Amino acid sequence: MYKLDSTLQSLNYQTTFYSSSSARISYTTKNNERNNVTSSPIRKCPATRTVPITTMARRRRLLKTLIGIIVGLFASRLFADECFWSGRSKPYRLIDDENRRAINKSLLFVGVMTAAKYLDGRARAVYDTWGREVPGKVMFFGGESAYAEHVPLVGLRGVDDEYPPQRKSFRMLKYMYDRFVDRYEWFVRADDDVYVRTDRLEELLRSVDSRKPWFIGQTGRGNTEEFGLLSLDDDENFCMGGPGVILSRETLKRIGPWLEECLDNLYTTHEDVELGRCVKKYAGISCTWSYEASDYSSMQVILYHNQSGNAAFSGDLKQKEVHRAITLHPVKQPQYMYRLHKYFKGLKIQNNQQKRVLLHRDIASSMQELGYRIDRVNAARLAPDLALFDQPRGSDGYLGDSSTLGVPAGLNRYVPQTLDEVLEWELICKTLYTHRDSNPRKRIGSSLKEGLGDVVREIMELINSFSRQRGRVIDFKEILYGYWRLDPSYGVDLILDMLLVYKKYRGHKMTVQVRRHAYVQQTFTGIFVREVEDYAHHDRNLVSSDSLPVHKQIVHKIFSKINEQLQPLLNFYDINESCINFIVPLSGRHAIFTRFAELYEEICLKTSENTNLYVVLYRNAEAPEDYNKTAQFLRDLSAKYPHRIVQTITPTGQFSRGKALQRGVDQLHQDSLMLFIDVDMVFDSGSLRRIRSNAVQQRKLYFPIVYSLYNPRFINASFSERAWIDPEQRPINDINGFWRQFGFGIASLYRSDYDRLGGFDLEISDWGNEDVAFYDNAVRSELRIVRSADPGLVHIYHPVRCDGIMDVNQKTMCSGTKASTLGSLRYLQALFLKYKDLFR
Incomplete structure (x- = not known):
C-alpha cells in the first residue's frame, strides 16, 4: 500500500523550516534547478521583523536551527514523494521489494500506464506475470489520486485517468528522465493490456547499441480516415503505443528537457502520435521503419497487435504469430494475461527439456569413448569416489535416465528383438x-x-x-x-x-x-508422478484458522454449529453434489430390469447418493406379465426408501425410446441434471462423479463412450454378468468387448440445455436413430460436447432384433450394431481361417 508523487525526488528538493523565533531557515539541494521543472513553488511565510537577541538566545536559536535542518533532511528524505497525498499511510513494502529485485539489473526500466479501475485487475495481472521478470525495474503510473496495494504505483501530480492519456504518458517519461536516465540503458512505455516476453526483449536490446538514439516500435502513419490529418511530414511517423514503445537512454536524454514543452504544444489527441512528433523534433529520429513486410523479424511481427479486440488471445495460442512475438497486444482480460504467462512458461520448460536431452546425448557419446555402454552410463564413475550421476532416482537432484535420454537420434535407435516387437x-x-x-x-x-x-x-x-x-x-x-x-x-x-x-x-x-x-x-523424457493437496479440504481448514479476523472466526463458528445440527436432516447426502435424475425407458424385460434396479439400490440408495430414478414403463404385448411385475417391484422399492424419489411413469401407446425419455424429462425442472440410460447398462460410483463433473449447465454435455460386450456364446466367454457389476473384477480388453465410439444413447445434460437443443425427434419410432439426430443438433450448437471412455459404464450384451424395422436407415444401423457385437476383428479373422471351407 503506497503511492508516490512524481514531482519531488529523494535528495532533490527544497524545504523550508520555521523556528519558534519566527526566523526563516532555507535549505536547497544541488539538484534543485532540474527539479523546478515539475515542482510547484513552495509557499513562503510573510516577512517578519527582526528583533535584538542576546548571545544565549543566538546559541539557542542556532541549536534549534541545526536540529531543524537534521529533522528536515530526514523528513524530506522519507516523505519527499508524499507531499501531496491525501493523508493515508502507505507502506513502501512493494517499492522496496521492487528496488531490491532490480538492484543489480540496469538494462531496462518499464513504465506501465494504468488507471484506477484497472489496478486490481489488469495492472495486478501484469505485475504478477511478466512484471516480476523484467531485467531491470518496472513501475506503474496512474493519476494523482491513484492508490494500490498490489503493484508499485506512482501517482503523477496533476494527472487524471481520462482518455487520451497524453499528460500521463509525457509526465511518466519525465519521471523516468528525472530519476533514472543514468541508471538504465533502455526505457519502455507500455500499457497495462500488453504482455511482454522479457527474455526475448532482453535478447533484442542487448544486440543494439543503447548509446545511439533509438525509437523502437510498430510504425504507424494513421488509419485511412486519419491519413494526412495528423500533421506528419512525409518522412515522419510514430510508434503505435499499444504494442509498446522502446527508447534508448540517448533518446530519452535528448527529449527529457523538452517533454513539458511538447505537452504544451499538441496537434492531435493521439498520445503516441505526439510522442513520435516530440522524438522527431528533439532527438532527430523516427520510429523504426518496416518496409520489408516479409521480413521474419519486422516490427509488425515482434511487436504483435491482434485485431480481435477483446477476444484477442482467448483461443488457440499455438500460432506462429504468438510464438514469434516479443510483445502481444491487447490483453483485455486479466485471465488471458495469466493464460499467456502459463503458456510461455510451458514453452520454456519444453526448451529446457530439449537442452537436457542434448546434454544427455553429449554425455553418453563421451562416455562411450571411455568404454561405457549406453545402458551403463548412469552407473559410471569419473573417479573411485566421484560418480557421474551422484543423485539416485527419486531424489530432487536426479538428472534422468541416460539410457533413454542419451540415445542418439536415428530411425534405428529402437531395435526390435522379435517379430511382435516391430x-x-x-x-x-x-x-x-x-x-x-x-x-x-x-x-x-x-x-x-x-x-x-x-x-x-x-x-x-x-x-x-x-x-x-x-x-x-x-x-x-x-x-x-x-x-x-x-x-x-x-x-x-x-x-x-x-x-x-x-x-x-x-x-x-x-x-x-x-x-x-x-x-x-x-x-519421451519419462513419466513423472506429482502429488497435489486436497485444495477443497485445505480451504475448509483455512476458514477456521486463527489467521482470519476475529469477527470472521466468530461467524464461522456459529455457522459451523448450525451446519452440524442440520446435517442429519439433509436427506443423508451431500447438498453440494448435483442430483442425478436417472431416466430409464422400459418395455418388458423384467429380469434385466431387476438386475439394473438391484445395482441402483446398491450404488445409489444404500450409500445415500444424491440421485432420483424415473422409470418410463410401457406395456409389452409379447410379455404382458412383465409390466405388472416391474410395476410392483418399483412400488416395493419406493416404499423401502420413502425419502428418495423412485417414480414410475406409465404412458400408453406403442413404445418409442425418444417419446419415453421425453416423458421422463417432463417431470423435471430446468435446473435438473439428467442421465439417459438403458436397463442393459451397469455403472459404478466413479461414473456418477464423472457425470457430475462433465455435464455443466449452459456449457457442456456429456456423451460417455461405454464399453460394450461381445456375444459371450460366440466368443466362448466364461465370465458371469456379476463380474461386470464389480468394477474391480471387470476384464476390459479387446477380446471381451469394444468401446462403442458411435453410440450416443447414454447421455447426461441439464433440462435447460435439452430444451435449448429442441429435444428428441418424437416422430422417430421403432429402433434407434433418435439419439443420433439429437447428437447432431448438439454438435451444431454452441455447447461443448465431452466424449471420453468411461470404464464404469458397461453395456451387457443382449440379442438385437431387426426384423420388425421398416425404415431403411434404421434397419441399416440396426444390422451394423448386430454385426459389431459378434466379436473382435481378430477373433472373426481366426474363425474365418479355421472354417474358411464353409464360406463361399
Missing part, C-alpha cells in the same frame, strides 16, 4: 491409414492433428531462426504425406514430406514452392 508405420495423407482399426482409412484424430501442428511449427521456427541474416523466409503450406510410429519406450518417429514456400526479399527477390523431407524424433 513397430508399424501409419500413413498420413489427408486422412490416416492404419491397420489397427476395423476401418483402415479414418479421420486424423484431434490429438495426432495437434501433435503434427506442434512439430511443423517447431520445424519452421528452426528453419527460420537465421532468416533475417540470410534475407529470406520459408513459410509452411501443407503436409503432402507422412509416416509416423509410436514407441512407448523412446518416443515418436515422423517422416514428413512438406510443401514449403521460399521467399527471398534481398538481392534477387523471388518466391518459389519447394518440397522438403523432414525426419523428426520426439523423445
Whole structure:
C-alpha cells in the first residue's frame, strides 16, 4: 500500500523550516534547478521583523536551527514523494521489494500506464506475470489520486485517468528522465493490456547499441480516415503505443528537457502520435521503419497487435504469430494475461527439456569413448569416489535416465528383438491409414492433428531462426504425406514430406514452392508422478484458522454449529453434489430390469447418493406379465426408501425410446441434471462423479463412450454378468468387448440445455436413430460436447432384433450394431481361417 508523487525526488528538493523565533531557515539541494521543472513553488511565510537577541538566545536559536535542518533532511528524505497525498499511510513494502529485485539489473526500466479501475485487475495481472521478470525495474503510473496495494504505483501530480492519456504518458517519461536516465540503458512505455516476453526483449536490446538514439516500435502513419490529418511530414511517423514503445537512454536524454514543452504544444489527441512528433523534433529520429513486410523479424511481427479486440488471445495460442512475438497486444482480460504467462512458461520448460536431452546425448557419446555402454552410463564413475550421476532416482537432484535420454537420434535407435516387437508405420495423407482399426482409412484424430501442428511449427521456427541474416523466409503450406510410429519406450518417429514456400526479399527477390523431407524424433523424457493437496479440504481448514479476523472466526463458528445440527436432516447426502435424475425407458424385460434396479439400490440408495430414478414403463404385448411385475417391484422399492424419489411413469401407446425419455424429462425442472440410460447398462460410483463433473449447465454435455460386450456364446466367454457389476473384477480388453465410439444413447445434460437443443425427434419410432439426430443438433450448437471412455459404464450384451424395422436407415444401423457385437476383428479373422471351407 503506497503511492508516490512524481514531482519531488529523494535528495532533490527544497524545504523550508520555521523556528519558534519566527526566523526563516532555507535549505536547497544541488539538484534543485532540474527539479523546478515539475515542482510547484513552495509557499513562503510573510516577512517578519527582526528583533535584538542576546548571545544565549543566538546559541539557542542556532541549536534549534541545526536540529531543524537534521529533522528536515530526514523528513524530506522519507516523505519527499508524499507531499501531496491525501493523508493515508502507505507502506513502501512493494517499492522496496521492487528496488531490491532490480538492484543489480540496469538494462531496462518499464513504465506501465494504468488507471484506477484497472489496478486490481489488469495492472495486478501484469505485475504478477511478466512484471516480476523484467531485467531491470518496472513501475506503474496512474493519476494523482491513484492508490494500490498490489503493484508499485506512482501517482503523477496533476494527472487524471481520462482518455487520451497524453499528460500521463509525457509526465511518466519525465519521471523516468528525472530519476533514472543514468541508471538504465533502455526505457519502455507500455500499457497495462500488453504482455511482454522479457527474455526475448532482453535478447533484442542487448544486440543494439543503447548509446545511439533509438525509437523502437510498430510504425504507424494513421488509419485511412486519419491519413494526412495528423500533421506528419512525409518522412515522419510514430510508434503505435499499444504494442509498446522502446527508447534508448540517448533518446530519452535528448527529449527529457523538452517533454513539458511538447505537452504544451499538441496537434492531435493521439498520445503516441505526439510522442513520435516530440522524438522527431528533439532527438532527430523516427520510429523504426518496416518496409520489408516479409521480413521474419519486422516490427509488425515482434511487436504483435491482434485485431480481435477483446477476444484477442482467448483461443488457440499455438500460432506462429504468438510464438514469434516479443510483445502481444491487447490483453483485455486479466485471465488471458495469466493464460499467456502459463503458456510461455510451458514453452520454456519444453526448451529446457530439449537442452537436457542434448546434454544427455553429449554425455553418453563421451562416455562411450571411455568404454561405457549406453545402458551403463548412469552407473559410471569419473573417479573411485566421484560418480557421474551422484543423485539416485527419486531424489530432487536426479538428472534422468541416460539410457533413454542419451540415445542418439536415428530411425534405428529402437531395435526390435522379435517379430511382435516391430513397430508399424501409419500413413498420413489427408486422412490416416492404419491397420489397427476395423476401418483402415479414418479421420486424423484431434490429438495426432495437434501433435503434427506442434512439430511443423517447431520445424519452421528452426528453419527460420537465421532468416533475417540470410534475407529470406520459408513459410509452411501443407503436409503432402507422412509416416509416423509410436514407441512407448523412446518416443515418436515422423517422416514428413512438406510443401514449403521460399521467399527471398534481398538481392534477387523471388518466391518459389519447394518440397522438403523432414525426419523428426520426439523423445519421451519419462513419466513423472506429482502429488497435489486436497485444495477443497485445505480451504475448509483455512476458514477456521486463527489467521482470519476475529469477527470472521466468530461467524464461522456459529455457522459451523448450525451446519452440524442440520446435517442429519439433509436427506443423508451431500447438498453440494448435483442430483442425478436417472431416466430409464422400459418395455418388458423384467429380469434385466431387476438386475439394473438391484445395482441402483446398491450404488445409489444404500450409500445415500444424491440421485432420483424415473422409470418410463410401457406395456409389452409379447410379455404382458412383465409390466405388472416391474410395476410392483418399483412400488416395493419406493416404499423401502420413502425419502428418495423412485417414480414410475406409465404412458400408453406403442413404445418409442425418444417419446419415453421425453416423458421422463417432463417431470423435471430446468435446473435438473439428467442421465439417459438403458436397463442393459451397469455403472459404478466413479461414473456418477464423472457425470457430475462433465455435464455443466449452459456449457457442456456429456456423451460417455461405454464399453460394450461381445456375444459371450460366440466368443466362448466364461465370465458371469456379476463380474461386470464389480468394477474391480471387470476384464476390459479387446477380446471381451469394444468401446462403442458411435453410440450416443447414454447421455447426461441439464433440462435447460435439452430444451435449448429442441429435444428428441418424437416422430422417430421403432429402433434407434433418435439419439443420433439429437447428437447432431448438439454438435451444431454452441455447447461443448465431452466424449471420453468411461470404464464404469458397461453395456451387457443382449440379442438385437431387426426384423420388425421398416425404415431403411434404421434397419441399416440396426444390422451394423448386430454385426459389431459378434466379436473382435481378430477373433472373426481366426474363425474365418479355421472354417474358411464353409464360406463361399
